[in-house]
Amino acid sequence: MTTTQPAPFGARLHALAAERGPFCVGIDPHAVLLRAWGYDDDVAGLEQFALRAVEAVAPYVSTVKPQSAFYERFGSRGVAVLERVIAAARAAGALVLLDVKRGDIGSTSQAYADAYLDPSSPLASDAVTLSPYLGFGSLTPFVESARTHGAGLFVLAATSNPEGPEVQSARTGAAFGGRGVAATVLAHLRALNGDAEPLGSFGAVVGATLGDRGGLAALGLEPADLAFNGPVLAPGYGEQGGTTADLRRLFGASDGHVIATSSRGVLRLGPDPVALRDAVLRANEELRG
Numbered sequence: 526m527t528t529t530q531p532a533p534f535g536a537r538l539h540a541l542a543a544e545r546g547p548f549c550v551g552i553d554p555h556a557v558l559l560r561a562w563g564y565d566d567d568v569a570g571l572e573q574f575a576l577r578a579v580e581a582v583a584p585y586v587s588t589v590k591p592q593s594a595f596y597e598r599f600g601s602r603g604v605a606v607l608e609r610v611i612a613a614a615r616a617a618g619a620l621v622l623l624d625v626k627r628g629d630i631g632s633t634s635q636a637y638a639d640a641y642l643d644p645s646s647p648l649a650s651d652a653v654t655l656s657p658y659l660g661f662g663s664l665t666p667f668v669e670s671a672r673t674h675g676a677g678l679f680v681l682a683a684t685s686n687p688e689g690p691e692v693q694s695a696r697t698g699a700a701f702g703g704r705g706v707a708a709t710v711l712a713h714l715r716a717l718n719g720d721a722e723p724l725g726s727f728g729a730v731v732g733a734t735l736g737d738r739g740g741l742a743a744l745g746l747e748p749a750d751l752a753f754n755g756p757v758l759a760p761g762y763g764e765q766g767g768t769t770a771d772l773r774r775l776f777g778a779s780d781g782h783v784i785a786t787s788s789r790g791v792l793r794l795g796p797d798p799v800a801l802r803d804a805v806l807r808a809n810e811e812l813r814g
């Protein structure tokens with residue numbers, strides 16, 4: 526029996542962002558949003574909210590990003606809802622980036638990779654977010670699984686929260702290059718992506734809010750560090766204060782590889798599906814402009 530090799534995530538994202546735009550919607554069912562949409566903060570409310578949001582936005586964006594925590598808080602029934610959210614978003618043609626920020630010793634990373642990247646898993650997604658703070662090499666099982674299954678990875682480099690620089694601006698020891706943590710993560714990603722065309726599959730999380738925090742320099746980063754031939758997930762767009770102008774300052778005129786993501790900023794416009802759809806169409810237009 527022959528199996529077809531899936532197209533690499535970077536190529537799929539590049540094509541879909543060119544077609545639909547580079548905006549990503551976070552499907553984050555906060556309790557306060559469930560109530561604002563008229564639902565109870567329970568599993569039934571979670572499911573109705575999340576599937577309604579996916580139905581309204583997923584056909585119009587390249588990527589949706591469910592935040593696993595909001596489903597896990599309801600235990601196994603919440604995780605079952607997450608499985609249905611992933612399936613519905615993919616059926617609408619969007620790529621699913623599952624925000625789980627995993628990272629552990631290699632043998633455990635392999636189990637996480639099997640859970641999120643192996644197509645036979647009920648939680649299989651197109652890409653996941655990862656934490657590199659057990660050492661970038663501990664993520665190797667994710668890298669190998671991503672290559673096998675045509676999936677993508679987004680590794681935390683310069684997060685959108687104000688507490689991030691405490692760790693991310695620290696310098697590695699001389700034996701590890703002596704550069705900042707964020708720069709070291711980006712250098713690993715550059716090596717993984719090589720000269721993959723049109724875009725590598727190994728991405729970084731770089732907050733859209735970075736401009737407010739003294740920009741790249743505050744993390745010991747130089748503009749060249751951002752040229753790692755992979756996609757960038759830019760959270761903090763909207764609700765946390767990041768703007769399209771901030772992204773332009775950080776990344777210049779992106780060719781669609783910078784995926785700005787917003788959750789609350791879009792979801793609080795619901796439940797009206799037209800308002801939700803128009804918000805994502807506007808965001809795609811603005812980011813492209």
Ligand SMILES: O=c1ccn([C@@H]2O[C@H](COP(=O)(O)O)[C@@H](O)[C@H]2O)c(=O)[nH]1
Binds near residue numbers: 553592624683763787
């Ligand atoms: O640096 C990071 C990494 C991930 N996130 C996640 O993105 C969304 C942001 O939600 P908003 O409502 O648009 O603020 C959320 O799921 C975070 O866990 C981030 O904010 N920053």
